[in-house]
Each structure stands twice: as C-alpha cells, then as structure tokens.
Amino acid sequence: MNSALVSPANHAVAQSASVMDVGDGFLLPVLLKIAFVLGLFFVVPLVGGYMEHKVMGRMQHRRGPVEAGPFGSLQLVADGIKFIQKEDTIPRAADKWVFAAAPGVALVPAMLIFLVLPFGPGVFAVDLELGLLYALAITSVSVLGVLMGGWASANKFSLFGGLRAGAQLIAYELPLIIVAITVAVQAGTLSLVGIVEAQSTFMLAGTDINLWYVFPQFVGFGIFFVAAMAELSRPPFDMPIGDSELVFGYMTEYSGIKFAMFLLTEYGGMITMSALMVVLYLGGWQLLPGVPLPGCDGAGGLFDCGFLGTVLGVAVTMGKILALVFVMVWARVAYPRLREDQLQRISWLVLVPLSLLNLAVVTVFKVVF
Amino acid sequence: MATTALPGTGLLKGLGVTIKHLFKRPSTLMYPHERSDLAPRTRGVIALMDENCTVCMLCSRECPDWFIYIESHKETVPPAKEGGRARTRNVLDRFAIDFSLCMYCGICVEVCPFDALWWSPEFEYSEYSMDGLLHEMDKLREWADTVPAPPPLEEGALMPAEVADAIAKAEKDRELEAAKQEEAVQAKAAPEEAAGPKQGKAATKDFEVKAGEIDQETFDKLIAEGKSERIARSKAKAAYVKKEKARMRAEAEAAEAAAPAAPAPKPAEIHVEAGQIDQETFDKLIAEGKPERMARAKAKAAYVKKEKARLRAEAEAAEPAAATGSTEATEAATATEPAAVDAPAEAAEPAEPAKKLSDMHVEGTGEIDQEVFDKLIAEGKSERIARSKAKAAWIKKRKQQMLDEEGGA
Incomplete structure (x- = not known):
C-alpha cells in the first residue's frame, strides 16, 4: 500500500555527491563543474540544432545541411563563426546598454539551469535541495532578456514581439509550474536527483510494477510539454517572433553575435526543458521502468555505478532528451502558428484548469494511497 | 463519420503526415555535384554569333534596359562587277552585354533579324563584382557554341528555305574541299600540264562531274586577293552561272552549226523536252540552291515564255518567205504612210516586219x-x-x- 511513499525524506537529508567532487580541494571541483556546465551548454544545443535542421529538412523533402563537416554536422559551428564575423549593428534610437545586455540576460539563465540538471548517475554539477524551484525560477528570468530586447530596440515590431513574449511566458509559466509542483508533491522532494530516485521506487498501487511519473501524470506531462514549447517560443507557439507579422519580433534589430546568443538561448532552452521533462516524468537515466542500469549497486540501481554504468546512464538521458527535441521539431513541422488570442485561450481556459485538476487528483491519490 | 472523431485526431493526423514524409526520399538535387537536365530552350545566357551580325542595332534599341553595347566601323567593299559601284558595309568591332542589368526578357533574341543572338542554356557565370558581368564579344561567341540544335520538324514538314540553303551550302563546301584536294593531287601527279588546258578542264569538271557549283578559278583568285571566304564564294557562284550560260550558248551554237535548218536554238531545246518546264532554268536554280518547288515553278514560267518566243520566231521565219512576193506593195504602202518616222525604237528590228504594225494608223x-x-x-x-x-x-x-x-x- 504505502510503497509509493518510500522515504524521500532520507534522501533529502543526505545530498548525493557529484562525480566531479574529486579530492579535498575547493578549486578543482568548481573548475570541473564550470567546464561541465559550459561544455553541456555549448555542445548539446548544437546537437539538438543539428537534429532540428536534419529532421525538418527530411520532413520537407529536403536534405538539410550537407556540406559543412561530415553530413553537414558542423553547420551550426560554421553559423556561429559567421555570426561572430558579422557586423554588430545597434539602432541609433536604441537604448544601447539595455540593448546590449538583453541577449546576455536571456542567455545566462538558460546556461545556469544546467547547474542542477542530472544527466546520469552522479553526472550533475550540484544537487540542490530546491533544484526544481531553482530551475523554474531561473527559466523565468529569461523573459526579462526578451522584454529588454523588445523595449530597447526602439522598433515597433520588436516592442510588439517583446510584449507578446511577456504575455506568453506569463500565461504558460503558470500551468508549467503547477504541473511541476504536482510532480514534486508526488515525489515528496524538490531535488531533481531526488525526483529521479523517487520515480525508480514508485510502484503501481498494490503491485510491484515500477512506473515513471509519466504514466500516472500523463495529463501533467502533456501540459508540461505544450507549456514548455510555448515558453521557448517554439513553433507553433512562436508568435513573439512571428515572421509574417512582426519581421522577427524582439530579435528584429539584433545581428551578429547578439542574434546568435538569442538563438543559442532557444536551442539551449529546448535541451533544458527536455531534460526537465526527462527528470520529472521519464525516469531520468533509467533505461526502462524497473530496469536498473548494469553495474549500479546503489539505491534502486541508480547510484554508485561503475564507469560503464555512468556512461550508459548519460547516454540514456541524452537519448530521451533528443527524442523529446525530435517531437518538438516534429510538431514545429506539422502545425501552423497559432493566433495570439488562441494562444492565450489555450493557456488560461484549458491548461491552467487542467493542471489545477491534475494537482488536486494527484494530491488526493497521494494522501489516499 | 468524422463527427464522432475525438478532439485532437486532426492534430495526430498532421503528425502522421509529417512523420511519413520523414522517411521519403528528399527531392533535393545536389547541384554542384549533379546537374539537372535543363529544358532545351532554357534562357541561361544570351549568346552572339557575330558572323551573322550586320550591326543593324535593333537589339540595342529594343533592349528595355539599354545594356547592349555595339560599336562598328564602315568598310568599303570593291564593286562586284567591272564598272559597278563600291558598297559600304558595317563591320562589328564591339558587342557587349551587361548581364548585371539584363532581365532576361529575350526581346533582343526575338528581334534579331539575322539570327545573330541566341539563348544558350549556360547559366554559371556569376561573379564577385558587378563589373565582371559585362561580357564582350569573345565570351558571347563562346556561348554561341553551346546553343542547342533547334527541335526537329514535324513529320512531313517542309524544310525551311534558309535551312535548305544552309545544308546545300555546307554540302557544297564539303565537295569543294574534296575538289580542292583532288585538284591538289592531280596537280602533283601532272605538274607538266599546261595552265590553259588545266584551267579549262577544271571549269568543265566543276559543273559536269562535280556539283560544286562555284567557279573554282574565280574563287581561288579572290581568296588569293585576300577577300573573305564568304564573298569569294558568292562571287565565284555568280561567275559559275555566267560561265555555264556561256557554255550552254556555245553548245547551242555548235548544234545550230551542225543543223542550220533548225530555227532558234532555245525553242528547239524546249521542243525536245516534253517536261513542260525549262530544264536549263530549273538546273540553274537548283544549282543556286533554290528549293525544288520554287525552281520548278520558275522553270515552268520560263518554259512558257520561251515557247511563246519560239512560236513568234517561227512565225517570223515563215513570214519573210511569204512576204517576199509582196515587197513592192508593202513599200508602196510605206511610201504613202508618213507615220513610219514615229517608230524609232523598232529601227533595230528587220525593216520589213517593223513597218507592219506601227505604220498603220x-x-x-x-x-x-x-x-x-x-x-x-x-x-x-x-x-x-x-x-x-x-x-x-x-x-x-x-x-x-x-x-x-x-x-x-
């Protein structure tokens, strides 16, 4: 009966250690963690972006990039080099400091989420006790960068784009946070590592069949997915940059490296949101529900893995993340852009009530069982 | 019915369509590595066949953007015949097209009356700067070699006259080449042969054995004088026609000499031919490269004309015999009629028939x-x-x- 309530509290007391906590010094682990976060931030989004190019191309009967690197895999690197070389123009009427700071304000939070995301057994920079809260809070900061960019560009299209982005992010932040809280309620912890661990010990009521949270909370997963796409301004929720109406929204006046930073924010956001979904709903680095990774002896087959188990765990997480990114790209190709009023209606009239209902039901079940 | 479909089915259908296309073959053509078959009349670039250009400036004037640059000078061509008038001719010095301004409307190609401008399917001539797109005559001429052959005519269609002409000309050129070689071989084999007989033989050979149809002697002479091949060829053709006429006349005269009783030579010839066309004219026109239909029609007309002339000549030949008896009477009539003076044009004709009609009032x-x-x-x-x-x-x-x-x- 109470198998679902396997002591998350114990975990919360003893914070699990990162594999990068080597030696007794302070500096080495910190440097390693910085390198880890930066490496993830600058490599994984490129992988996601490459996949987007290729998948989108194939779905549209094209080939996608083919010339830069093997099978065009270095296309985004080439693009990055190109963006660095380009002239960095600032409109004369722009609020220069705000204009220049905006891409950074958008980019840095997207980068900082990687701090708490667990990519495998012990493969994370830090296991914050309030990891989920941190992740959701820092995501919300990105919208500041977007609003700043829209305002400072001194361009009506930029302003419209920025305001739309602000409205959209506020509207979808709410259901996103509610369904994330639901997961935290079920797991009994706000630590992302703890949530993964909780999933490995969550059993179907009355049986010993292990389940990920995606099964009891499939509604929550759907809401999170839609809200995440809207948060990232991904098509079909890309009204803030809607090319056909707003030129390029809040990015209209940006060029060169600043534009590249906005783009990187978007691709990085795709990865972080997917990683959050993997952690919250898809069992983290678990291969299948109830199947421990080979070589892992720790709690639920999730910790104290050897080298092979660790690598395998990271591979499983990455595979899940890229699968979610694939679905995002798939939806982008399949669906046309929504209207602004449709967007708001979906959020306030459908997603928010549903997520509240979801929260209520899960809470009741949690208490009952 | 679709009314019972669950909400969101359409969304899933959309995903189904896109995922299906993910596994289809991309229709991309990997352009620099592989090339598509262009349509035969592709408008890639405007090519110039400068040998056809007469500097009429039509293309330059019709061009909506005015980017066709033509420069030329006049040259005096010596008279074709002795005592003729010297002609001036435009010689093309520069023909340039600025493809940075061209909008590929093709009006210049349409308007060119001498087929000097053509569409070529070549399209890879992009440049890093705009001034690189101004292409001069040599480049335009190179492109002319890439112009595809015109599409084949329909089954049973008449060959266009100019194409027939061109084919005939090409054949002539080939035969001329052969004749030249043969001549060279013969000249080598028999160097002791005198110039006179050789010349005569060559001329005879030209229109009897060969169908070369140009006067080799004239041609060689003009070439030696430094004339262009085209001019030399056309002049040699004229010379050939002239010579052939002379030969015909000589033959006819010889025939006449053999049979003095026969009336005028030409009507006699016609009389022998039962084809109702003037064989001589026909041959000549064919030799000049006219299409058969035209040659036949003209030859028919010539036959009718000649036939009439022959009949008149016969009648005239018969009349003097009959009129000899009444000479005095005619003379008397002449004396009584002073109107004879107002027919000076007929003075060249035999006096007797001249009096016949014109003297009557x-x-x-x-x-x-x-x-x-x-x-x-x-x-x-x-x-x-x-x-x-x-x-x-x-x-x-x-x-x-x-x-x-x-x-x-």
Whole structure:
C-alpha cells in the first residue's frame, strides 16, 4: 500500500555527491563543474540544432545541411563563426546598454539551469535541495532578456514581439509550474536527483510494477510539454517572433553575435526543458521502468555505478532528451502558428484548469494511497 | 463519420503526415555535384554569333534596359562587277552585354533579324563584382557554341528555305574541299600540264562531274586577293552561272552549226523536252540552291515564255518567205504612210516586219477586244486594266487587219 511513499525524506537529508567532487580541494571541483556546465551548454544545443535542421529538412523533402563537416554536422559551428564575423549593428534610437545586455540576460539563465540538471548517475554539477524551484525560477528570468530586447530596440515590431513574449511566458509559466509542483508533491522532494530516485521506487498501487511519473501524470506531462514549447517560443507557439507579422519580433534589430546568443538561448532552452521533462516524468537515466542500469549497486540501481554504468546512464538521458527535441521539431513541422488570442485561450481556459485538476487528483491519490 | 472523431485526431493526423514524409526520399538535387537536365530552350545566357551580325542595332534599341553595347566601323567593299559601284558595309568591332542589368526578357533574341543572338542554356557565370558581368564579344561567341540544335520538324514538314540553303551550302563546301584536294593531287601527279588546258578542264569538271557549283578559278583568285571566304564564294557562284550560260550558248551554237535548218536554238531545246518546264532554268536554280518547288515553278514560267518566243520566231521565219512576193506593195504602202518616222525604237528590228504594225494608223474609238477582255477578267484582273488592255488589243488587231488587207491588195 504505502510503497509509493518510500522515504524521500532520507534522501533529502543526505545530498548525493557529484562525480566531479574529486579530492579535498575547493578549486578543482568548481573548475570541473564550470567546464561541465559550459561544455553541456555549448555542445548539446548544437546537437539538438543539428537534429532540428536534419529532421525538418527530411520532413520537407529536403536534405538539410550537407556540406559543412561530415553530413553537414558542423553547420551550426560554421553559423556561429559567421555570426561572430558579422557586423554588430545597434539602432541609433536604441537604448544601447539595455540593448546590449538583453541577449546576455536571456542567455545566462538558460546556461545556469544546467547547474542542477542530472544527466546520469552522479553526472550533475550540484544537487540542490530546491533544484526544481531553482530551475523554474531561473527559466523565468529569461523573459526579462526578451522584454529588454523588445523595449530597447526602439522598433515597433520588436516592442510588439517583446510584449507578446511577456504575455506568453506569463500565461504558460503558470500551468508549467503547477504541473511541476504536482510532480514534486508526488515525489515528496524538490531535488531533481531526488525526483529521479523517487520515480525508480514508485510502484503501481498494490503491485510491484515500477512506473515513471509519466504514466500516472500523463495529463501533467502533456501540459508540461505544450507549456514548455510555448515558453521557448517554439513553433507553433512562436508568435513573439512571428515572421509574417512582426519581421522577427524582439530579435528584429539584433545581428551578429547578439542574434546568435538569442538563438543559442532557444536551442539551449529546448535541451533544458527536455531534460526537465526527462527528470520529472521519464525516469531520468533509467533505461526502462524497473530496469536498473548494469553495474549500479546503489539505491534502486541508480547510484554508485561503475564507469560503464555512468556512461550508459548519460547516454540514456541524452537519448530521451533528443527524442523529446525530435517531437518538438516534429510538431514545429506539422502545425501552423497559432493566433495570439488562441494562444492565450489555450493557456488560461484549458491548461491552467487542467493542471489545477491534475494537482488536486494527484494530491488526493497521494494522501489516499 | 468524422463527427464522432475525438478532439485532437486532426492534430495526430498532421503528425502522421509529417512523420511519413520523414522517411521519403528528399527531392533535393545536389547541384554542384549533379546537374539537372535543363529544358532545351532554357534562357541561361544570351549568346552572339557575330558572323551573322550586320550591326543593324535593333537589339540595342529594343533592349528595355539599354545594356547592349555595339560599336562598328564602315568598310568599303570593291564593286562586284567591272564598272559597278563600291558598297559600304558595317563591320562589328564591339558587342557587349551587361548581364548585371539584363532581365532576361529575350526581346533582343526575338528581334534579331539575322539570327545573330541566341539563348544558350549556360547559366554559371556569376561573379564577385558587378563589373565582371559585362561580357564582350569573345565570351558571347563562346556561348554561341553551346546553343542547342533547334527541335526537329514535324513529320512531313517542309524544310525551311534558309535551312535548305544552309545544308546545300555546307554540302557544297564539303565537295569543294574534296575538289580542292583532288585538284591538289592531280596537280602533283601532272605538274607538266599546261595552265590553259588545266584551267579549262577544271571549269568543265566543276559543273559536269562535280556539283560544286562555284567557279573554282574565280574563287581561288579572290581568296588569293585576300577577300573573305564568304564573298569569294558568292562571287565565284555568280561567275559559275555566267560561265555555264556561256557554255550552254556555245553548245547551242555548235548544234545550230551542225543543223542550220533548225530555227532558234532555245525553242528547239524546249521542243525536245516534253517536261513542260525549262530544264536549263530549273538546273540553274537548283544549282543556286533554290528549293525544288520554287525552281520548278520558275522553270515552268520560263518554259512558257520561251515557247511563246519560239512560236513568234517561227512565225517570223515563215513570214519573210511569204512576204517576199509582196515587197513592192508593202513599200508602196510605206511610201504613202508618213507615220513610219514615229517608230524609232523598232529601227533595230528587220525593216520589213517593223513597218507592219506601227505604220498603220488606227483611231481608238472606244472599241475593245471582247475576247481579250473576257480572258483577263477570267484571270482575275481588275476591270479597268482588262478594259484598257482589251482596247489596246483591239487597236493592234485592227492594225493587223488593215495590214493584211493591204498585203492582200
């Protein structure tokens, strides 16, 4: 009966250690963690972006990039080099400091989420006790960068784009946070590592069949997915940059490296949101529900893995993340852009009530069982 | 029915369509590595065949963007014949197209009356700067070599006259080449042969054995004088025609000498031919490269003309014999008629027949020759012309009648 309530509290007391906590010094682990976060931030989004190019191309009967690197895999690197070389123009009427700071304000939070995301057994920079809260809070900061960019560009299209982005992010932040809280309620912890661990010990009521949270909370997963796409301004929720109406929204006046930073924010956001979904709903680095990774002896087959188990765990997480990114790209190709009023209606009239209902039901079940 | 479909089914269908296309073959053509088959009339670039250009400036004037640059100078061409007039000709110095301005409307190609401008399917001539797109004559000429052959004609279509001409010309050129080589071989084999006989032989060979149809001698001479091959060829052709005529005449004269009883040589020839066309004219026209149909029509007309001339000649030949008896009577009539002086043009003709008609004086009183009138109307002539001609015919007839009466008297 109470198998679902396997002591998350114990975990919360003893914070699990990162594999990068080597030696007794302070500096080495910190440097390693910085390198880890930066490496993830600058490599994984490129992988996601490459996949987007290729998948989108194939779905549209094209080939996608083919010339830069093997099978065009270095296309985004080439693009990055190109963006660095380009002239960095600032409109004369722009609020220069705000204009220049905006891409950074958008980019840095997207980068900082990687701090708490667990990519495998012990493969994370830090296991914050309030990891989920941190992740959701820092995501919300990105919208500041977007609003700043829209305002400072001194361009009506930029302003419209920025305001739309602000409205959209506020509207979808709410259901996103509610369904994330639901997961935290079920797991009994706000630590992302703890949530993964909780999933490995969550059993179907009355049986010993292990389940990920995606099964009891499939509604929550759907809401999170839609809200995440809207948060990232991904098509079909890309009204803030809607090319056909707003030129390029809040990015209209940006060029060169600043534009590249906005783009990187978007691709990085795709990865972080997917990683959050993997952690919250898809069992983290678990291969299948109830199947421990080979070589892992720790709690639920999730910790104290050897080298092979660790690598395998990271591979499983990455595979899940890229699968979610694939679905995002798939939806982008399949669906046309929504209207602004449709967007708001979906959020306030459908997603928010549903997520509240979801929260209520899960809470009741949690208490009952 | 679709009314029972769950909400969101359409969304899933959309995903189904896109995922299906993920596994289809991309329709991309990997362009620099592989190339598509361009349509045969692709408008890639405008090519120039400068040998066809007459510097008429039509293309330059019609070009909506005015980017065709043409420069030329005039050259004096010496007269074609002895005593002729020297002609001036435009010689193309520069022909440049600025493809940075071209909008590929093709008006220049359409408007060119001498087929000097063509569409070529070449399209890879992009440049890093705009001034690199101004292409001069040499580059435009290179592109002309890439112009595809025109599409084949439909089954049973008549060959266009200019194409037939061009084919004939090409064949001639080839044969000429062969003849030249043969000549060279012969000259090597028999260097002791005198210039005179050789020349004569070459000329004979030209139109009997060969169908070369140009006068080799003239051609060689003009080439030696530094004339362009085209000019030399056309002049040699003319010379050939002239020579052939002379040869025909000589042959005919020889035939006449052999049979002096025969009347004029040409009618005799016609008489032998039963083909109703003038074989000589026909041959000549064919030799000149005219299409067969045209040659036949002209030869027919020539036959009719000649036949008429022959009949008149026969009649004239018969008349003197009959008229000898009545010479005095005619002379008497001449003496009585002072009107003989107003026919000076006929002085060249034999005196006796000249007196026949022109000496008669008939007052035109509006009568017309009904027979002639009907015939002309039937031929589709306008009534006015028919009437005036019929009037003239009536007067002529009347004169003849008077003359006959006189002759009878």
